[in-house]
Amino acid sequence: MQHEETPPSQEPPLLEVRDLQTTFDLTKTLSICAVDGVSFDVHAGQTLAIVGESGSGKSVTSLSIMGLLPKDVGRVSGGSIKLAGREITQLSDAEMREIRGKEIGMIFQEPMTSLNPVHTVGQQIAEMVIRHENLSKSKARTRAIEMLELVGIPEPARRVDNYPHEMSGGMRQRAMIAMALSCEPRILIADEPTTALDVTIQAQMLELMHDLQQKLGMAIIFITHDLGVVAEVADRVVVMYAAQVVETAGVEDIFRNPRMPYTAGLMNSIPRLGSSINKQRLQAIPGTVPALTSLPAGCRFHPRCAFATDICKGAAPQLEKASESHMIRCARWRELDLNERQAS
Amino acid sequence: MTAPLLEVDKLRKYFPIHGGVLQRVVNNVKAVDDISFGINPGEVVGLVGESGSGKTTVGRTILRLEQATGGTVRFGGTDVMGLNAADMRSYRKRMQIIFQDPYASLNPREKVREVLTHPLRLHKIGDPSEHEDRAATLLEKVGLSRDHLARFPHEFSGGQRQRIGIARALAVEPEFIVADEPVSALDVSIQAQVINLLEDLKNDLDLTMLFIAHDLGVVEHICDRVIVMYLGRVMEIASAADLYARPNHPYTKALLSAVPIPEPGRRRKRMVLKGDIPSPINPPSGCVFRTRCPIATADCAKIVPELKPVGDGHTSACIHTT
Numbered sequence: 285m286q287h288e289e290t291p292p293s294q295e296p297p298l299l300e301v302r303d304l305q306t307t308f309d310l311t312k313t314l315s316i317c318a319v320d321g322v323s324f325d326v327h328a329g330q331t332l333a334i335v336g337e338s339g340s341g342k343s344v345t346s347l348s349i350m351g352l353l354p355k356d357v358g359r360v361s362g363g364s365i366k367l368a369g370r371e372i373t374q375l376s377d378a379e380m381r382e383i384r385g386k387e388i389g390m391i392f393q394e395p396m397t398s399l400n401p402v403h404t405v406g407q408q409i410a411e412m413v414i415r416h417e418n419l420s421k422s423k424a425r426t427r428a429i430e431m432l433e434l435v436g437i438p439e440p441a442r443r444v445d446n447y448p449h450e451m452s453g454g455m456r457q458r459a460m461i462a463m464a465l466s467c468e469p470r471i472l473i474a475d476e477p478t479t480a481l482d483v484t485i486q487a488q489m490l491e492l493m494h495d496l497q498q499k500l501g502m503a504i505i506f507i508t509h510d511l512g513v514v515a516e517v518a519d520r521v522v523v524m525y526a527a528q529v530v531e532t533a534g535v536e537d538i539f540r541n542p543r544m545p546y547t548a549g550l551m552n553s554i555p556r557l558g559s560s561i562n563k564q565r566l567q568a569i570p571g572t573v574p575a576l577t578s579l580p581a582g583c584r585f586h587p588r589c590a591f592a593t594d595i596c597k598g599a600a601p602q603l604e605k606a607s608e609s610h611m612i613r614c615a616r617w618r619e620l621d622l623n624e625r626q627a628s
Numbered sequence: 629m630t631a632p633l634l635e636v637d638k639l640r641k642y643f644p645i646h647g648g649v650l651q652r653v654v655n656n657v658k659a660v661d662d663i664s665f666g667i668n669p670g671e672v673v674g675l676v677g678e679s680g681s682g683k684t685t686v687g688r689t690i691l692r693l694e695q696a697t698g699g700t701v702r703f704g705g706t707d708v709m710g711l712n713a714a715d716m717r718s719y720r721k722r723m724q725i726i727f728q729d730p731y732a733s734l735n736p737r738e739k740v741r742e743v744l745t746h747p748l749r750l751h752k753i754g755d756p757s758e759h760e761d762r763a764a765t766l767l768e769k770v771g772l773s774r775d776h777l778a779r780f781p782h783e784f785s786g787g788q789r790q791r792i793g794i795a796r797a798l799a800v801e802p803e804f805i806v807a808d809e810p811v812s813a814l815d816v817s818i819q820a821q822v823i824n825l826l827e828d829l830k831n832d833l834d835l836t837m838l839f840i841a842h843d844l845g846v847v848e849h850i851c852d853r854v855i856v857m858y859l860g861r862v863m864e865i866a867s868a869a870d871l872y873a874r875p876n877h878p879y880t881k882a883l884l885s886a887v888p889i890p891e892p893g894r895r896r897k898r899m900v901l902k903g904d905i906p907s908p909i910n911p912p913s914g915c916v917f918r919t920r921c922p923i924a925t926a927d928c929a930k931i932v933p934e935l936k937p938v939g940d941g942h943t944s945a946c947i948h949t950t
């Protein structure tokens with residue numbers, strides 16, 4: 285939740301995703317590319333936000349990293365994912381299991397569906413540390429209590445024996461964070477972790493994740509559609525649309541100076557709480573997100589774009605470097621001044 | 629001053645909990661507890677609160693989709709709680725609802741034509757031969773076209789389905805609409821389209837609206853006045869401008885400060901509430917918010933705070949406000 289522009293790090297990135305391509309085979313003859321040539325880096329201690337609407341490919345990207353794509357249907361069909369320099373797309377299930385939980389922790393949107401209802405929260409955390417760190421049962425239980433305390437659950441020694449249904453939504457989400465962090469992973473992937481929560485509980489959760497990041501120094505990949513949350517947690521932002529990255533930049537840069545019309549459109553379409561312009565008519569993006577089975581030719585956003593010309597219907601634009609840290613996928617980015625429109 | 633179109637007075641809705649072998653009522657969930665407010669003709673009033681605050685139940689009870697436990701709801705001067713089924717039908721024509729989930733609120737076996745002509749048949753509006761034309765006009769009004777009449781709900785995207793839900797509510801030409809989280813299930817880029825549509829329709833058709841939502845930015849944008857609920861009770865009522873500029877109740881302050889603002893660097897001093905919303909089965913005594921309130925004192929456990937005026941058309945239920 286620090287907003288300093290991260291200096292170009294000398295250290296190699298913790299996670300390096302290059303030209304990732306994930307394909308889903310829907311039928312024998314029909315496949316869709318749910319993630320199409322996605323690249324980004326994640327550095328230790330940094331938070332990367334992946335923003336997009338439903339169907340943009342943001343969740344599939346995270347499932348690809350964790351090796352949790354649905355068997356026989358989804359597969360990484362191209363590109364590479366390197367964790368601390370080690371290629372992980374080709375690893376076996378057993379090898380991936382060693383990485384999940386230990387190296388990469390994860391939390392999901394719905395704590396109720398990702399916690400096992402027939403085991404206590406303590407058992408579930410203990411199972412993780414027994415598997416990855418070979419602790420004894422009693423030591424694992426102690427660790428579970430410590431973790432629950434770390435995430436701010438009151439009376440952790442009693443709560444450790446609770447079943448998920450005995451906890452409130454906010455507490456379950458805390459328990460899930462405790463479980464994800466119990467083996468001190470270097471990367472935490474949080475897929476819409478606060479979307480199902482009320483705002484006052486969301487505020488607690490964002491605070492907690494921020495504190496834990498300061499304390500433990502892990503990198504966070506934060507997947508969300510909420511631009512308010514992005515502004516608050518992210519150091520860098522990746523905007524996805526129809527399976528592709530359309531813009532990526534530092535958080536300050538992307539909010540103050542969005543260069544891709546979709547990004548700018550998203551920012552203009554949300555009501556701004558407490559702002560004098562909040563009574564003005566919203567600038568909606570027309571149309572709907574295209575289905576991955578029937579993508580438009582050329583730029584995938586062009587049918588909805590106010591700036592589209594014939595160029596945009598022709599060749600598909602590439603992701604181009606506008607500066608060292610700002611990439612844009614738009615054929616017209618050099619000539620467009622989106623800020624002017626925003627201010628008007 | 630015109631008379632309010634809708635007057636809610638001391639509305640209560642308890643859901644009984646059955647237990648034991650005889651399934652007796654052992655307790656109640658006090659979803660709505662002693663709520664009063666009015667809505668003037670042409671006004672859009674926002675009802676905000678977190679899950680479990682009872683905001684949806686208020687909307688449903690006003691329309692008698694739930695039977696109230698106590699209190700009255702007057703619509704255009706008539707107490708709708710006391711109406712029999714036949715009389716209620718004529719009021720249903722005047723009061724309609726838009727539901728949150730555009731996937732669950734449309735019958736998957738009905739074509740759009742049926743969805744939109746059904747209410748016309750039910751309320752015997754117009755000549756049956758004109759129904760199809762009226763349905764087509766409705767679709768155009770919500771930004772769809774006549775061609776869509778022959779399609780099934782699954783052929784539409786979420787935003788389009790919500791447009792159909794809006795067209796259905798408008799079919800009987802109501803004066804008053806309860807919009808229950810009409811945009812929360814939609815993608816960000818689609819939300820703005822539907823909000824703009826609701827605003828246009830409100831102006832064109834002179835609608836009065838109760839807008840139920842948890843997104844405070846959307847509520848500020850669309851509403852004239854806002855009611856803040858917590859655990860079945862009203863905490864604060866004010867004009868939208870006043871509420872956001874001068875929140876009075878500690879809960880409203882916490883709620884507003886919890887909303888993440890899409891401007892990096894503008895990280896405000898945040899008032900993070902401790903703990904979770906208590907269960908509405910056993911709400912705290914006195915002020916229901918006191919268990920999470922940063923300024924609670926011993927008195928808060930004893931006194932149930934009344935809504936007191938704190939400004940022009942601005943009331944707040946806190947014993948510590950002056």
